[in-house]
Amino acid sequence: MPKSLPISIVIPVYNEEENIAYLYDELKKVLELHFHDFEVIFSNDGSKDQTFKKIKALHLQDSRVKGLTFSRNFGHQAALYAGLSKATGEVVVSMDGDMQHPPAFIPKLYESYKEGFDIVNTRRIDADETGLIKRLTSQWYYKLINYLSDVPIEPAAADFRLMSLQAVKSLNEMPERHRFTRGLVGWMGYKQTILDYKAQKRHAGSTKYTFIKMLSFGLDGIVSFSVKPLRIAFYTGFIVSIGALIYALFAIIKHINGATVAGWTSILVSVLFLGGVTLLCLGVIGEYIARIFNEVRRRPMFFISEEIGLNEKQAN
Numbered sequence: 001m002p003k004s005l006p007i008s009i010v011i012p013v014y015n016e017e018e019n020i021a022y023l024y025d026e027l028k029k030v031l032e033l034h035f036h037d038f039e040v041i042f043s044n045d046g047s048k049d050q051t052f053k054k055i056k057a058l059h060l061q062d063s064r065v066k067g068l069t070f071s072r073n074f075g076h077q078a079a080l081y082a083g084l085s086k087a088t089g090e091v092v093v094s095m096d097g098d099m100q101h102p103p104a105f106i107p108k109l110y111e112s113y114k115e116g117f118d119i120v121n122t123r124r125i126d127a128d129e130t131g132l133i134k135r136l137t138s139q140w141y142y143k144l145i146n147y148l149s150d151v152p153i154e155p156a157a158a159d160f161r162l163m164s165l166q167a168v169k170s171l172n173e174m175p176e177r178h179r180f181t182r183g184l185v186g187w188m189g190y191k192q193t194i195l196d197y198k199a200q201k202r203h204a205g206s207t208k209y210t211f212i213k214m215l216s217f218g219l220d221g222i223v224s225f226s227v228k229p230l231r232i233a234f235y236t237g238f239i240v241s242i243g244a245l246i247y248a249l250f251a252i253i254k255h256i257n258g259a260t261v262a263g264w265t266s267i268l269v270s271v272l273f274l275g276g277v278t279l280l281c282l283g284v285i286g287e288y289i290a291r292i293f294n295e296v297r298r299r300p301m302f303f304i305s306e307e308i309g310l311n312e313k314q315a316n
């Protein structure tokens with residue numbers, strides 16, 4: 001009987017032409033040493049450069065390299081999901097395509113799996129290479145998200161993790177379009193652990209996460225795991241109304257006593273303040289409605305325009 005495939009590596013890539021070959025070499029060194037077989041699935045997120053060509057060339061050279069490509073850029077989380085849904089190994093490791101997630105760490109993840117964990121998460125220990133701004137914004141963001149969210153999310157968590165095929169299947173069963181994988185994985189249960197790895201420098205190229213992508217990813221993390229912002233909007237409205245009521249009483253008493261309140265400033269301030277609070281609350285509600293809208297349309301999360309080395313088509 002042929003032994004089953006022990007490990008799949010899933011790598012979402014967007015404009016990473018300079019990293020593909022190098023990453024493959026490094027992966028191959030590690031994987032051949034520790035596993036009798038493996039597959040590396042590159043999930044090309046509609047790259048505009050030669051990334052997919054590079055993946056095809058690697059496949060011709062080594063059929064253990066497989067790939068799929070999107071019809072356009074659908075985002076890192078969609079590419080991750082597409083790759084995961086194609087994986088067939090007993091365990092599946094997801095990692096970035098820029099060498100920031102060190103291939104040499106994969107055997108450590110596998111050791112934890114052998115110790116009995118279904119999901120082995122990782123936490124980045126910041127090397128000095130990580131920019132101060134990125135470190136601080138990420139720290140504050142995770143503080144905020146953990147305050148707001150109902151699912152604890154580890155700061156400095158990365159989408160570098162090992163999952164058993166069973167856990168991957170569960171993850172893929174979750175139907176939402178706005179995917180914040182870190183949160184979804186936390187929510188899933190299973191036996192989980194977390195290992196620390198030292199962040200590496202990007203091998204080549206620059207970050208593919210633009211500020212807008214980052215912001216949208218951040219909002220997904222908060223809005224898909226918590227309704228607290230709605231509650232905060234409600235409480236703010238409530239407190240402001242109580243304040244307004246007290247102020248009204250104060251103004252009436254003053255009026256009765258004959259000293260009419262000289263209004264300008266207080267009216268202006270309260271109108272502006274209330275206007276701001278109202279708009280903010282509408283914005284919060286709008287975020288949720290937009291998400292409901294996106295979910296009920298049930299559009300596919302991505303379109304795959306070409307696959308290489310992946311024979312069975314699976315529904316997304």
Ligand code: UDP
Nearest residue numbers: 012013014045075076079096097207208209
């Ligand atoms: N990525 C992607 N689609 C995107 C943006 C990024 O597939 O729209 C991939 C990217 O190629 C990399 C991983 O997601 O493999 C993480 O992105 P990046 O390294 O740019 O993020 P950073 O490490 O700077 O947060």
Ligand code: MG
Nearest residue numbers: 096098100202
């Ligand atoms: Mg990176």
